Amino acid sequence: MSSSSSTTKPHPLDPLSADEIRSAAAIIREKRGQDNTTYVFNSLTLKEPAKQQMMLYLGWIKSSSQPKPVSIDREVFAVLIDRPSGLVHEITVNLNKNEITSWNKVEGRQPTVNVFEMLEAEREILKDERVKEQCRQLGITDMSMVYADPWGVGYHEIKGKRLVQALLYARTSPNDNQYAHPLDFNPLYDLNAKKVIDIAVSKRRNSSFERPVIPMANHHFLPEHLGEDRLRKDIKPIEITQPQGVSFSIRDGHQLHWQKWDMHLSFNYREGLVINNLSYRDMDGTVRPIIYRMSLAEMVVPYANPYKPYNHKMAFDVGEYGLGNLTNSLELGCDCVGKICYLDAVLSDLNGDPWHIPNAICIHEEDTGLLFKHSDYRTGKAHSARSRRLVISHIVTAANYDYGLYYYFYQDGTIQYEVKATGELNTQVLAADEDAAPYGTIVAPQVDAQHHQHLFSMRIDPMVDGPNNSVAEVDVVASDLPVGHPHNSVGNSFYPVTKVFNTTDEAKTMASIERHRTWKIINESKIHPYAKQPVGFKMMAHPTPPLLPKPGSIVYERAMFASKTLWVTPHNDQQRFPGGFYCYQSEPSENLGLPQWTKETQNVRDTDIVCWLNFGITHIPRVEDFPIMPIETCGIMLKPVNFFLGNPGIDIPPSTRQSTKSAYANDATCCRRNNL
Incomplete structure (x- = not known):
């Protein structure tokens, strides 16, 4: 969100401002300047105050032993990754004190992939000679028309590396729909080493072909490709106006x-x-x-596709x-x-x-x-x-x-x-004689959507x-009493059955359409x-x-x-x-x-x-x-x-034709009142 004004003290839960991000990064850089390790900032985000502290701050709870905080220090939680080793650092920076309050090294873990890592991966993957050779084998020589979607690998037998798999597609023009032209191989890329380490070519499952011919028929949806003559001409505008402004304030x-x-x-x-x-x-x-x-x-x-490389999706x-x-x-x-x-x-x-x-x-x-x-x-x-x-x-x-x-x-x-x-x-290529069933649908010739x-x-x-709540499971059930019983004489009886969860074991539960199951968060x-x-x-x-x-x-x-x-x-x-x-x-x-x-x-x-x-x-x-x-x-x-004493919307004033600017549709000559 927009950064807070420098003259306004931020709320403890406000997201970090641009200046706060710069300050935290500078403090970390100064500390890391003592070593020569190459590293990247994976993330810099607000370290939220403890809930107990925040509830005291908000006045939602009161405590004789813990006075209401006048202010709460702004803290930043940063995750860094060393390259190429992949060592992860978790760092907490106190912005009020301009100091690092904790620094932990984490081995064997992979943080969230930053969007800039994905963009970097696409550029490097498309430069790789083995990737270019695979494209040539498919008849593609213009690498400017090849695009890579980096995906997580899920779980991989290769340990200790920060990996993405790239799903590759071709385009026939810069703004073409690439998912109409999927390629049949997935490069495996090491984000920290910045190199392709393997290429997986998908095997044909029920085909006489070893590799498919890539479908190059266009399937456009952008208006500039469809052409003006293909766009609907019978849509009249709907205008949404609030002449007195909005009813909310920030x-x-x-x-x-x-x-x-x-x-x-x-x-x-x-x-x-x-x-x-x-x-x-x-x-x-x-x-x-x-x-x-x-x-x-x-x-x-x-x-759903159980075959490599698709089973990593x-x-x-x-x-x-x-x-x-x-x-x-x-x-x-x-x-x-x-x-x-x-x-x-x-x-x-x-x-x-x-x-x-x-x-x-x-x-x-x-x-x-x-x-x-x-x-x-x-x-x-x-x-x-x-x-x-x-x-x-x-x-x-x-x-x-x-x-x-x-x-x-x-x-x-x-x-x-x-x-x-x-x-x-997300599409995959099929050979001309290949079937997608039972794990996908052929949505265009040779294009499989799994x-x-x-x-x-x-x-x-x-x-x-209040802070102390419980959860109750509510099932609506038919009466166990037989038809003709004094308490179910015509057999129409049904009612809710409520069970309050006591433990985490009880509270692992499934939906049930047959029982119209719902759950209530309650304050007992x-x-x-x-x-x-x-x-x-x-x-x-x-x-x-x-x-x-x-x-x-x-x-x-x-x-x-x-x-x-x-x-x-x-x-x-x-x-x-x-x-x-x-x-x-x-x-x-x-x-x-x-x-x-x-x-x-x-x-x-x-x-x-x-x-x-x-x-x-x-x-x-x-x-x-x-x-x-x-x-x-x-x-x-x-x-x-059963939270309010009645319908809380009962005080909504009635709407009028004037307040909604409504009018009869026959003003537009499309119909006649009471005689459509």
């Missing part, structure tokens, strides 16, 4: 207020957008905390590349429509210098239809109110895929997170009316005066199969967080990423992240907890997903359950 760059919602926005290289300190002002004016911190903490995209886009690193610079009227507020992001490059992403975050309001309505058929009186939501979003591009990541906040207290998957299918999943893990650190010390139940928020996840690769597989053991719909753990400031902090090339046997943290049974009832809610898409590609994929959505929703 203070000090990061504190956002919208109607009854308050929150702090942060941004980092790994999670991208983070929502902190989320609260809602109740009807009586009481500010009620709901969530301390919420972020998309990890995702995994396992592909298992992208962890958060932990391996970083959503912040991959964030787009958004454009007014295209990515966001209406009256828009944009926030910039500031991250760091390999030299430790700040780099800016203009318009990284989009904030705006949307009309979402009816909030409520009732018509009294006796009196003929009807009352309705329009629903509006606040949208906070950013869009990331991870090689071929683009993900729109949206936080929605509604007037009735609902919180929603939605992923809109789009972009392009089956895969997109599985996301949301980290929700709740604060529902706050009982609702009407419902006589603990106040809470209901969690619902987009229904999807869990991780489909089998237990014991490499991707399953590395991404075990995706094997359940929900995990609940005791809060720990160090436990932020469900696949582990160092998930890049992680050893399957280590089961980093959630499975490691929950090996021992721990209490999760009436204590400070974290919920890990998983959701996603199982994607069997369609021809209609090519050459560019229409939006596919998934997500989660949190709704108040």
Whole structure:
């Protein structure tokens, strides 16, 4: 986000400013000037204060033994990589004291791949003589028309090296769709040594050809390639206006207020957008905390093809590349429509210098239809109110895929997170007589789009009316009583069954569509005066199969967080990423992240907890997903359950034709009222 003003003291959770990044890097460079080792800055990010300290600072809790902090020192967490050895350094810098407070060397781990490492890798891979020779064998001599998407290798038998595999494509012109022309070999590249160390040529599976002829038919989607005559002419403009301005305000760059919602926005290289300190002002004016911190903490995209080199495709886009690193610079009227507020992001490059992403975050309001309505058929009186939501979003591009990541906040207290998957299918080449089944779909002649999943893990650190919460599982079941029983005489009885989790073992659980399963984050010390139940928020996840690769597989053991719909753990400031902090090339046997943290049974009832809610898409590609994929959505929703004393949106004024600028469509001569 935009750096804080030099005259404004930053909030403890504000992202680092450009000046803070420069200062931290300079302090580290001065210390490292004593040795001659070549190194790169993998990341420089805010080291967030401990949650206990922040809650005291915010006034959300009070302690007789711990006074409210007047200020909290700004600290930077830096990760450096020595080249070519690959030794990792974890460094903490206190900016208030201008000193290094900790420096640890970490062996055998690989941090997130910086976007600048990927760009560097593409340049070096395409210079390699063996890569050029493979291209010549495929009839490609113009290397300026060859492109490499560097991917993580998942897990590799080569140890101790920082590796990427490159998926190669050709283009017929600079702005051509490269995914229509996939090549059949993958170079293996060492990021620290900056060289290609191997090349894997994919074997034909059910073909008479040893190698395919690369398909060069174009499959365009850019308007300049399609031509003006192919664009639709029957679309009339929709104008979204707010002549009196927006209903939200932003203070000090990061504190956002919208109607009854308050929150702090942060941004980092790994999670991208983070929502902190989320609260809602109740009807009586009481500010009620709901969530301390919420972020998309990890995702995994396992592909289904079991043959080399494709069985190394298992992208962890958060932990391996970083959503912040991959964030787009958004454009007014295209990515966001209406009256828009944009926030910039500031991250760091390999030299430790700040780099800016203009318009990284989009904030705006949307009309979402009816909030409520009732018509009294006796009196003929009807009352309705329009629903509006606040949208906070950013869009990331991870090689071929683009993900729109949206936080929605509604007037009735609902919180929603939605992923809109789009972009392009990851494609592989087929020989002319080769079949993609059963692991893919032929989306164009000789172009195979392999089956895969997109599985996301949301980290929700709740604060529902206080720091100590519990989670209850709610199943809706039919009565066990037979039809004709006095308590089920006509057989229509059903009801919710609620189970409060006591331990981490109980709280590893799966979705159940048959039981309409939901979960409630509850505060058992706050009982609702009407419902006589603990106040809470209901969690619902987009229904999807869990991780489909089998237990014991490499991707399953590395991404075990995706094997359940929900995990609940005791809060720990160090436990932020469900696949582990160092998930890049992680050893399957280590089961980093959630499975490691929950090996021992721990209490999760009436204590400070974290919920890990998983959701996603199982994607069997369609021809209609090519050459560019229409939006596919998934997500989660949190709704108040016996939290308020009534509908919190009841005070929304009714909308009128004047306030919405609505008009009859027959003004445009397309129809007649009551006679379409």
